[in-house]
Amino acid sequence: MTHRTYELDRAHVFHSWSAQASLTPMVIESAEGSHVVDDEGRRYLDFSSQLVYTNIGHQHPRVVKAIQDQAATLCTIAPQHANAARSEAARLVAELAPEGMDHVFFTNGGADAVEHAVRMARLHTGRRKVLSRYRSYHGGTQTAVNLTGDPRRWPNDYGSEGVVHFFGPFLYRSEFHATTEQEECERALEHLERTIVMEGSDTIAAIILETIPGTAGIMPPPPGYLEGVRALCDRYGIVWIADEVMAGFGRTGTWFALDLYDAKPDLITFAKGVTSGYVPLGGVIISEPIYATFADRVYPGGLTYSGHPLACAAAVATIETMKDERIVEAAATLGSDVLGPGLADIAAKHPCVGEVRGVGAFWALDLVADPQTREPLAPYGGSSPAMNEIVGACKKNGLLPFANYHRIHVVPALNIAHDEARQGLEILDEALSLGDAHVAR
Ligand code: PMP
Secondary structure, X not given: OHHHHHHHHHHHOOOOOOOHHHOOOOOEEEEEEOXXXXXXXXXXXXXXXXXXXOOOOEOOHHHHHHHHHHHHHOOOOOOOXXXXXXXXXXXXXXXXXXXXXXXXXXXXXXXXXXHHHHHHHHHHHOOOEEEEEOOOXXXXXXXXXXXXXXXXXXXXXXXXXXXXXXOOOOHHHOOOOOOOHHHHHHHHHHHHHHHHHHHOHHHEEEEEEEOOOOOOOOOXXXXXXXXXXXXXXXXXXXXXXXXXXXXOOOOOOOOOHHHHOOOOOOEEEEOHHHOOOOOOOEEEEEOHHHHHHOOOOOOOOOOOOOOOHHHHHHHHHHHHHHHHOOHHHHHHHHHHHHHHHHHHHHHHHOOOEEEEEEEOOEEEEEEEEEOOOOEEOOOOOOOOHHHHHHHHHHHHOOEEOEEEOOEEEEOOOOOOOHHHHHHHHHHHHHHHHHHHOOOOO
């Protein structure tokens, strides 16, 4: 039976971001909590949360039941009607957002949330350009991939219509020759302001930033950076879109990554953790001035499944479960007590670990072939034998890591048991010795 699953997959399924012929996907038959089980009954500890979305773990019974109950009552109703699940999901999301952000436009995922946030910003300002940082990911649809500042954009970009990229702060690989966080912050803000001025400030609708860039390397911004972005947006009449698709819904040990900083955006995009990925859902949280733009003027955009009841029921149950089980607090403790110190120990042991960055349940190991020059262990946008060996060893020993180019991200469920998290770190620790063998001496 499971062999048939694999055969049919290879015969008929066209996979994302892949050369099709060389794929050998694992067949996953079931999952529970922090584990997934393959077709041979092997259990893997999920340190990836899949694509960083199973924030409350797999198959939480309360969310499964809420989806079942909603399906039994009303599977679907079109966006123009009001519906209990949608109203309640919007209320709960708005309640978690900063004050004055009371309206939610629902989408099917992150990329379409980004598309709509950009459209709202363009219509609100009457301007067209959008600034986005290098080392970012905003989604796979056309506008979202044009905004993306990593190699996944390259083959998809036909001249980045209306998009201008700039460098954000990233001290470990500083573009600004900075040696302290404060210097990096000041210079990155100066660079952003120069970019705004040289592009023509009154042509720029929005600046989009992942609050903490995720797939591009988990790079928490230095203190003051987002506050500085807010000030620049105010000075030049630009909309700030905070992309919280990956960092939001507890991942950082706060409901939004934004809660770690003292700055309020105009639009927030979210997806992934809002339903723990059980049913696809995303959205845009809208501040009052942008809402007011569309009070009497038609918002020219929509989606057949905007605010789908099954997804909204999953969101309501996920958020309530996170509150009742104090799962956001658990993520903060996981970071401060287990992952933070554990990864620091690992970094101290392994020459191939250049830097550890992160917070809560959101961590990256930046792996290097040479600790002095910080040459990455795989080329930008590529793979390497060393990375393949590390990932292979993790899987062989029952750990599913999240690997991206020269980085391993440690992004488990927020409520993973501490002893399970420590077991995962042990497997990772052992696997990284294979990376050390590739380090220049
Ligand atoms: N923004 C960010 C920050 C993301 O991490 C992602 C997905 N990894 C997206 C947008 C796109 O979301 P989706 O894949 O749900 O379209």
